[in-house]
Amino acid sequence: MAASLEQSGVPTVAVHTQVFARLAKSAALANGMPRMRQAFVPQPVVDRTPDQLRTYIEGIDPISKRPFVQEVIEGLTKPLQQEDLKGVSFERSTPRLLKPDSEENLHRLFVENHWTDFLPITLPTEKRVAEMLKGTSHAPDKIVGQLRPTYFREFWELTVEKVAVNAVMAGARPEYLPVILALAASGITARSSSTTSFATISVINGPIRNELGMNSGIGVMGPYNHANAAIGRAYALLSQNLQGGSVPGETYMGSQGNWYAYSATFAEAEERSPWEPLHVQKGFEPTDSAASVFFGGWYTHAGYGPRATWQDKVRRCLSAAEHYSPPFLVLDPIAARGFVELGFDKKEKLIEWCAKNALLPAREYWDNQHIQTLIHPLAVAGVEPYATRLKAKPDELIEIFEAKQINIVVAGGETQGAWKMISGDLRATVSIDAWR
């Protein structure tokens, strides 16, 4: 926004908290305006009292070590120098191949450049990448799509070959490539730079699950299957490398990080589910293969049953769910069949029940940091259902999720009637067959 204002002829100073200094600098460079005027205050601003914030304004900029207001005023009034006037234009090409080196040195280079997840990788030699490319009919130079770490960063472009390179690094097999390409083509990064530490969780549906021997049974969400593990890892590695990085402090700002970010992909147990598969709910045919990408991973609740008190338990989980990140439920087939016995003969009926029972007092809902930041402006602008929620009295119970935001997947080995409620906004369900 600051760059746009400058382009409109308005001298502008952008104020950030100090932890964003490196990121602000690199974003300004990517905007072609590396000398954009910035001023910094201590972290955090959230939850600070007015008195505390006043000390920020009257205090020292923690980056420049000069008075904060002096930075701001000089940023608007100090005459520009020649370098300010021209901006910086440059090409940032990345080579197809790296300079040849020993295996040991190349492994060190990949780690030092933040191109790995710090677990051992398979080096993407020309031969291995060529072998990987046999997994798709698409040309190596075909553009798959584009990715970026977050809204205000620039998109980077990715080709079939670049996706294959990262698939090799993750230890994937050529036959997995259509699934990995589909995930890359979704346009959703598995390496969001959000301070809130989002991750993606991907669900695979259709015949390709069995063709690849994917796991939808015992240990479905754990490290017990090569295809599940390698596809999830490939999606993570390609996201960080093809979007321009996921480097802490620069292109990654997740305060606590997220375990799901290592690898989180699994198959739905369609054959053992009493309900319609996820991809069919989203408009695909049962014979199609598709990948669904959930963006979340903030929380995971767990339960068993459904037992006599299941409604109380599920209500508590729903109200405890972070309000900005809707839930998807992963039900073991035993638990799914238990809900069918209770009359939920379609996923939609259980989803509807969840939406009606995800209740919270209005004051608690609106006090949530993310709701306040991201939803409140929409409510004020009259966007529904947020505007109606905003009209509720403070102690009035309001529904915090819409049915269309909640999803159900059936997976598990039937060793236990377990279920999980996981933070995940379904951002896309994309064709895998298109990438065969």
Place this chain on the structure above:
Amino acid sequence: MAERMKVHDPRGYPPKVTGKRLAPRLESLDGKTVFLVDCLFDNSDVFMDLMQRWFGQHLPSVKTRVIKPKETWADDTDMRKQIAANGSAAILGVGL
């Protein structure tokens, strides 16, 4: 001597960066209108109110107006036009 391997670069293709010049700076803020843009992050409204008070107390000749975009993260073109038409400078915060 260890065998030298030839491997692919795993990075994607970044867009070309086109240089953009900064807007001319003001000789002084006296008598000028400075828009304080509340970027809608939690507590940034309080921060901008305090900035407005600071200007009122220390540089009363500067007129300040707090303004908010329609949505978080969005480049609100209507707001930008309003600032360009009615203001001389802008301070954005707190956040990116």
